[in-house]
Amino acid sequence: MTVSLINGGRGVYILFFFFFSSWWTEVQMGPPDPILGVTEAFKRDTNPKKMNLGVGAYRDDQGKPFVLNCVRKAEAQIAAKKLDKEYLPIGGMAEFSKACAQLALGPDNEVLKSGRSITVQTISGTGSLRVGANFVSRFHNVSRDVYLPKPSWGNHTPIFRDAGMQLKAYSYYDPKTCGFDFKGALDEISKIPEKSVIVLHACAHNPTGVDPRPEQWKEMAALIKKRNLLVFFDMAYQGFASGDIDRDAWAVRYFIEQGHNILLSQSFAKNMGLYGERVGGFTVVCKDAEEAKRVESQLKILIRPIYSNPPMNGARIASTILNTPELYKEWLVEVKGMADRIIKMREMLVSNLKKEGSTHNWQHVIDQIGMFCFTGLKPEQVERLIKEFSIYMTKDGRISVAGVTSANVGYLAHAIHAVTK
Amino acid sequence: PRASSWWTEVQMGPPDPILGVTEAYKRDTNSKKMNLGVGAYRDDNGKPFVLSCVRKAEALITSKMLDKEYLPIGGLGDFNKACAELALGQDSEVLKSKRSITVQTISGTGSLRIGANFLSRFHTVARDVYLPKPSWGNHTPIFRDAGMQLKAYRYYDPATCGFDFTGALDDISTIPEHSVIVLHACAHNPTGVDPRPEQWKELSAVIKKRKLLVFFDMAYQGFASGDIDRDAWAVRYFIEQGHNVLLSQSFAKNMGLYGERVGGFTVVCADAEEAKRVESQLKILIRPIYSNPPMNGARIASTILSTPELRSTWLEEVKGMADRIITMREMLVTNLKKEGSTHNWQHVIDQIGMFCFTGLKPEQVERLTKEFSVYMTKDGRISVAGVTSGNVGYLAHAIHQVTK
Numbered sequence: 001m002t003v004s005l006i007n008g009g010r011g012v013y014i015l016f017f018f019f020f021s022s023w024w025t026e027v028q029m030g031p032p033d034p035i036l037g038v039t040e041a042f043k044r045d046t047n048p049k050k051m052n053l054g055v056g057a058y059r060d061d062q063g064k065p066f067v068l069n070c071v072r073k074a075e076a077q078i079a080a081k082k083l084d085k086e087y088l089p090i091g092g093m094a095e096f097s098k099a100c101a102q103l104a105l106g107p108d109n110e111v112l113k114s115g116r117s118i119t120v121q122t123i124s125g126t127g128s129l130r131v132g133a134n135f136v137s138r139f140h141n142v143s144r145d146v147y148l149p150k151p152s153w154g155n156h157t158p159i160f161r162d163a164g165m166q167l168k169a170y171s172y173y174d175p176k177t178c179g180f181d182f183k184g185a186l187d188e189i190s191k192i193p194e195k196s197v198i199v200l201h202a203c204a205h206n207p208t209g210v211d212p213r214p215e216q217w218k219e220m221a222a223l224i225k226k227r228n229l230l231v232f233f234d235m236a237y238q239g240f241a242s243g244d245i246d247r248d249a250w251a252v253r254y255f256i257e258q259g260h261n262i263l264l265s266q267s268f269a270k271n272m273g274l275y276g277e278r279v280g281g282f283t284v285v286c287k288d289a290e291e292a293k294r295v296e297s298q299l300k301i302l303i304r305p306i307y308s309n310p311p312m313n314g315a316r317i318a319s320t321i322l323n324t325p326e327l328y329k330e331w332l333v334e335v336k337g338m339a340d341r342i343i344k345m346r347e348m349l350v351s352n353l354k355k356e357g358s359t360h361n362w363q364h365v366i367d368q369i370g371m372f373c374f375t376g377l378k379p380e381q382v383e384r385l386i387k388e389f390s391i392y393m394t395k396d397g398r399i400s401v402a403g404v405t406s407a408n409v410g411y412l413a414h415a416i417h418a419v420t421k
Numbered sequence: 422p423r424a425s426s427w428w429t430e431v432q433m434g435p436p437d438p439i440l441g442v443t444e445a446y447k448r449d450t451n452s453k454k455m456n457l458g459v460g461a462y463r464d465d466n467g468k469p470f471v472l473s474c475v476r477k478a479e480a481l482i483t484s485k486m487l488d489k490e491y492l493p494i495g496g497l498g499d500f501n502k503a504c505a506e507l508a509l510g511q512d513s514e515v516l517k518s519k520r521s522i523t524v525q526t527i528s529g530t531g532s533l534r535i536g537a538n539f540l541s542r543f544h545t546v547a548r549d550v551y552l553p554k555p556s557w558g559n560h561t562p563i564f565r566d567a568g569m570q571l572k573a574y575r576y577y578d579p580a581t582c583g584f585d586f587t588g589a590l591d592d593i594s595t596i597p598e599h600s601v602i603v604l605h606a607c608a609h610n611p612t613g614v615d616p617r618p619e620q621w622k623e624l625s626a627v628i629k630k631r632k633l634l635v636f637f638d639m640a641y642q643g644f645a646s647g648d649i650d651r652d653a654w655a656v657r658y659f660i661e662q663g664h665n666v667l668l669s670q671s672f673a674k675n676m677g678l679y680g681e682r683v684g685g686f687t688v689v690c691a692d693a694e695e696a697k698r699v700e701s702q703l704k705i706l707i708r709p710i711y712s713n714p715p716m717n718g719a720r721i722a723s724t725i726l727s728t729p730e731l732r733s734t735w736l737e738e739v740k741g742m743a744d745r746i747i748t749m750r751e752m753l754v755t756n757l758k759k760e761g762s763t764h765n766w767q768h769v770i771d772q773i774g775m776f777c778f779t780g781l782k783p784e785q786v787e788r789l790t791k792e793f794s795v796y797m798t799k800d801g802r803i804s805v806a807g808v809t810s811g812n813v814g815y816l817a818h819a820i821h822q823v824t825k
Contacts (some may be wrong), residue, residue, distance in 0.1 A: 022691035023634055023665060027543050030701040033494065033708060057490060065488040079483065084469040086461060087679045090437065123527070126712035139431050158709035230427055261427060275491045276716035287426035297434040304437060305562035306534050307527035311715035312680035 034154060038392050047390035051408055053399040054392050056206070056371045057275060058240075058338055061405045066338070068273045070330040074320035083316070088309045090300040092121020092281075096315040099322035100281035104235060104249055104266055111256060115289035118296040119281050120303065121310045124274075125236045125267030126155060128282040132232060132263050133163035134302055135284070136197055140230060145196040149173070149185075151396065153206045153234075156199065170198070173208045178364030178376045180210045186223055194228040200255075202235035202264075203248040204370020207398040211241070211369055217251045221258045231260045236267040241370045243339035245271075245332065261285045268318050270371065271335050277314025338402075342371065345404040352413030360420060373399050381419040389415035438558060439798060446796040454794035455812055457803040460610070460775045461679060462644075462742050465809045470742070472677045474734040478724040487720070492713045494704040496525020496685075500719040503726035504685035508639065508653055508670055515660060519693040522700040523685050524707065525714045528678075529640045529671030530559060532686040536636060536667050537567035538706055539688070540601055544634060550601040553577070553589075555800065557610045557638075560603065574602070577612045582768030582780045584614050590627055598632040604659075606639035606668075607652040608774020611802040615645070615773055621655045625662050635664045640671040645774045647743035649675075649736065665689040672722050674775065675739050681718025742806075746775065749808040756817030764824060777803050785823040793819035 032040070038054030060066045091097065101112060101119040111117045122128035136146070146160045149172035157167050170192065171184030192198065200220075205211055212220060224231060233252050239245040255262055261284075268279040284299070286292040303309075321327045350362045365373055377385070377397035385391040391412060393399045404412060436444070442458030464470045495501065505516060505523040515521045526532035540550070550569045552560050553576035561571050574596065575588030596602065604624075609615055616624060628635060637656050643649040659666055665688075672683040688703075690696040707713075725731045754766045769777055781789070781801035789795040795816060797803045808816060 022695060023544065024688070024690055024695050024699050026545075027695070027698045027702055029698045030705045032701070033704065036494065055491070065490050067486075067488055071489075075483070079479070082471075084471055085475075085678055085680045086469050087459070087673075090440065123711035123715070126709070130710050139428065141430075155709055155712070158705075162706075162709045269491075274489055276489045276713070278711065278713075278715040284428070286428060291426060291428050291431070294431045294433045295428050297436070298431055300437065301434045301562075302566075305530070305559055305566045306710070307682065308530035308559070309680065309682075311527070311682040311718065313717035314715065 035394060038394055041386070042392040045390050045392075049408075049411055050390035050392070051403060051412060052392050053403040054394060056270070056400045056402065058270060058273060058371070058402040059405070061341060063403070063405050063408070066273055068331065068334045070321050070327045070334060071273060071317055073330070074317045074324070074327055077320055077324075078316050085312065088121070088312050088315070090303050090309050091296065092310045093312065093315040093319055095323060096319035097121050097281060099319055100266055101283055103245065103322060104238065104252060104264060104281075104283065105256065106246065106249070106253055109253070109256070111285055116287065116292050117283055117285045118292045118299065119283040120296075120299050121315050122265075122280040122282045123307070123310060124269050124278040124280040125234070125265055126159065127278065127310075128265035128267070128280040129156070129159050129234060130163065131282045131299065131303060131306075132265060133160045133165060135299060136230070136232070136263070137164040138302065139298065140197065142195045143193065143197065143230075145193065146232075147192055147196055147198045149199070149201065149205070151207060152199065152201070156234075165197070168196070172205075173210055173374065175376065178210075178374060179367065180212055180216065182212070182216050186219065189220065189223055189227065192227055192229060196229055197232055198224060198229045199232045199234060200251070202233045202238070202252050204237035204241035204372070206236065206370070207372050207394070207396060208374040209368030209370050209372045210374070212251075214250065217254060221255050221260065225258060225260065230263070231255060232263040232265070234265050236265075237270055237370050238266065239271040239332070239335040240339055243336035245335070256285060261287065268314070272318055272321065272331065274314045274318065277317065278311055279314035279318050342401050345401050345409060346373065348406065348409045349404060349413055352410050353417060356413050356417035358417045358421065371400055371402050373401050375399055375416070377416070377420070384419045385415055389418070391415050442796050442798055445790070449794050449796075451794035453812075453815055455796065455807060455816060457795060457797040457807040460674070460804045460806065462674060462677060462775070462806045463809070465745060465811070467807070467809050467811070470677055472735065472738045474725050474731045474738060475677060475721055477734070478721045478728070478731055481724055481728070482720050489716065492525070492716050492719070494707050494713050495700065496714045497716065497719040497723055499727065500525050500723040501685060503723055504670060505687055507649065507726060508642065508656060508668060508687065509660065510650065510653070510657055513657070513660070515689055520691065520696050521687055521689045522696045522703065523687040524700075524703050525719050526669075526684040526686045527711070527714060528673050528682040528684040529638070529669055530563065531682065531714075532669035532671070532684040533560070533563050533638060534567060535686045535703065535707060536669060537564045537569060539703060540634075540667075541568040542706065543702065544601065547597065547599045547601065547634075549597065550603060550636075551596055552603050553605065553609070555611060556603065556605070560638075569601070572600075576609075577614055577778065579780065582614075582778060583771065584616055584620065586616070586620050590623065593624065593627050593631065593633075596631055596633060600633055601636055602628060602633045603636045603638060604655070606637045606642070606656050608641035608645035608776070610640065610774070611776050611798070611800060612778040613772030613774050613776045614778070616655075618654065621658060625659050625664065629662060629664065634667070635659060636667040636669070638669050640669075641674055641774050642670065643675040643736070643739040644743055647740035649739070660689060665691065672718070676722055676725065676735065678718045678721060681721065682715055683718035683722050746805045749805050749813060750777065752810065752813045753808060753817055756814050757821060760817050760821035762821045762825065775804055775806050777805050779803055779820070781820070781824070788823045789819055793822070795819050
């Protein structure tokens with residue numbers, strides 16, 4: 001506060017200036033998040049036919065958010081127990097972490113039997129990736145480089161960059177085929193400097209929906225081993241991709257069998273519909289149990305100054321489902337149901353496009369897997385879809401198939417045909 | 422193939438000093454054992470306490486059959502609004518002019534870390550963060566891991582077990598301009614020693630003169646005196662005096678929402694336009710840490726704060742917790758006198774909030790742990806919340822034994 005005395009001749013005027021100082025004058029307005037920005041634009045649109053194919057959140061065939069039955073049942077069980085709200089340990093709920101690791105690795109995995117891994121509960125997939133990125137930044141001193149597939153989930157880049165790593169890329173998507181650029185990937189991976197970190201999407205690659213076939217995974221595992229790279233798997237869609245949790249985890253389990261001591265991020269946002277509850281896990285596969293203990297201690301030291309301990313509610317739900325046989329069975333049926341609906345929408349979209357008279361090859365829409373589809377649409381076409389048809393997707397032509405229903409798939413096909421014919 | 426090792430050089434880290442106390446406590450088989458380590462409230466039977474307003478809010482929320490869609494990056498809008506109003510007061514000029522931004526965070530720790538990261542990225546004029554001496558142990562790694570440098574100003578006077586007001590003013594008056602200064606809004610952790618209002622006024626003036634960026638940590642609003650407005654007085658006074666503060670809030674203790682992880686981070690800005698710019702950058706910072714915050718606890722807190730009967734119940738329950746703590750402090754001192762202790766234990770009553778800096782030395786703390794199974798952190802800090810009418814006599818006896 002500045003006090004000024006002003007001599008006005010006929011008296012003294014005391015003027016008090018409240019000087020609101022500003023610490024943040026130099027802070028620029030940042031660009032809106034590209035993915036979440038799509039939903040915001042969608043909300044503002046008044047067209048009754050509008051479609052939101054932006055955010056990757058599952059919708060039922062009425063276009064409504066879907067809370068799984070097994071989740072509601074688990075919640076009722078938990079509520080009945082009248083549990084307290086005491087802090088979880090830094091590494092989270094033990095029964096959750098154990099079940100989370102078993103889900104990914106398979107309950108009979110040698111890694112789990114020998115106790116040579118550590119799994120901590122995290123704030124969904126993003127939280128898991130960030131804890132992993134921070135861990136790598138602090139302890140993987142032999143290299144600063146993280147190789148992402150091209151393209152990858154947009155948020156991967158700032159996650160690793162803000163953690164202090166350098167981002168690089170390897171060829172992955174082939175825009176000519178809307179499929180996997182296997183040759184290009186092997187070529188580029190073969191040149192990655194030893195001990196660099198390589199990020200692999202375990203299944204249902206985001207944003208393309210393009211996954212390697214098992215034989216291709218095998219060659220990649222061999223090459224990555226030869227290059228001596230540190231593998232970081234991002235598995236955000238286990239169960240959600242093919243409908244089969246073991247099939248979706250195949251690549252992760254294969255790599256481990258081949259001797260890769262991987263890092264693994266898991267999310268239960270999509271496969272259990274727990275989105276806003278923020279449930280995930282981060283696993284480090286170590287040489288032996290002793291190393292796992294050392295790594296665990298350092299993960300806790302890293303986590304404590306970020307958020308102290310993770311949120312309990314979602315982990316209790318996930319743990320209840322994974323550890324209660326009838327709920328687990330029910331979950332497997334429901335996750336398959338979601339995956340099947342997605343697959344069906346892909347098929348309906350292609351048959352509708354053919355009915356519209358499109359002469360393009362849309363096979364990739366069916367070949368791709370998981371929530372997302374890289375349509376191959378160009379930015380100008382995407383813009384027309386938004387402006388002329390109120391169909392919202394990200395600029396890269398990625399659609400969330402989860403936002404497609406039997407009622408709107410015809411309109412979508414019509415619109416896509418209109419901008420591509 | 423033989424398993425290779427990426428982590429050969431990773432050392433076993435030391436256990437967390439505070440949480441390590443609970444782990445040692447759990448292993449102890451002595452039936453008289455007392456856990457005065459972790460700062461979590463216990464009722465007079467030594468049991469965790471879930472507030473009835475929380476249970477009611479949960480029932481309301483369950484009946485609504487809400488979905489589990491992602492919250493926005495900055496969290497639940499209704500929660501953020503209520504959170505800011507709770508701290509600043511509903512009639513705050515800051516809120517009326519919309520010149521602040523509040524984001525939902527992962528309790529107090531998450532809030533402090535977001536703030537630390539924000540400072541590290543945008544407060545480029547200074548790297549130094551000044552903590553009171555002592556401060557909550559986790560403050561140091563929070564700011565350090567965010568890339569800031571830690572410094573300290575005098576705060577606790579071991580000679581009086583009270584506030585070193587002269588020392589604090591002295592040190593603060595030499596802090597380089599534009600540095601960040603962390604202030605505990607109420608119920609200082611770990612000492613329980615708070616400045617009196619007249620002392621806060623002088624602190625505010627010196628801090629303003631030094632042009633320091635104030636970062637308030639308010640983890641105990643309502644929990645300290647039992648009165649939410651009284652506990653927020655310092656925060657509101659500083660804002661009125663023109664400090665554009667950073668503020669971390671936690672609902673872990675005052676709503677007993679510990680493991681639900683509910684908190685808020687607020688930046689008071691020059692105007693609404695600046696608040697918008699700051700908000701956009703907070704979102705860019707948060708998205709690669711955890712994308713968006715957990716919904717459950719925020720829904721509970723929001724329901725309580727905005728439902729009149731639940732808010733009333735909450736205010737009573739938080740006062741009830743604060744009152745029980747105050748009663749235990751009084752009983753401890755009474756019992757120490759009955760034991761025949763000739764030491765001055767007035768500080769146990771003068772200090773406020775969950776914690777009490779007993780003034781016990783490390784050797785005495787060790788004896789309490791080994792001979793009496795009374796667990797506390799090495800600095801002699803006890804969580805008064807762990808004291809009950811059932812065990813306060815035993816505690817007084819044990820303390821007297823190691824201090825007579």
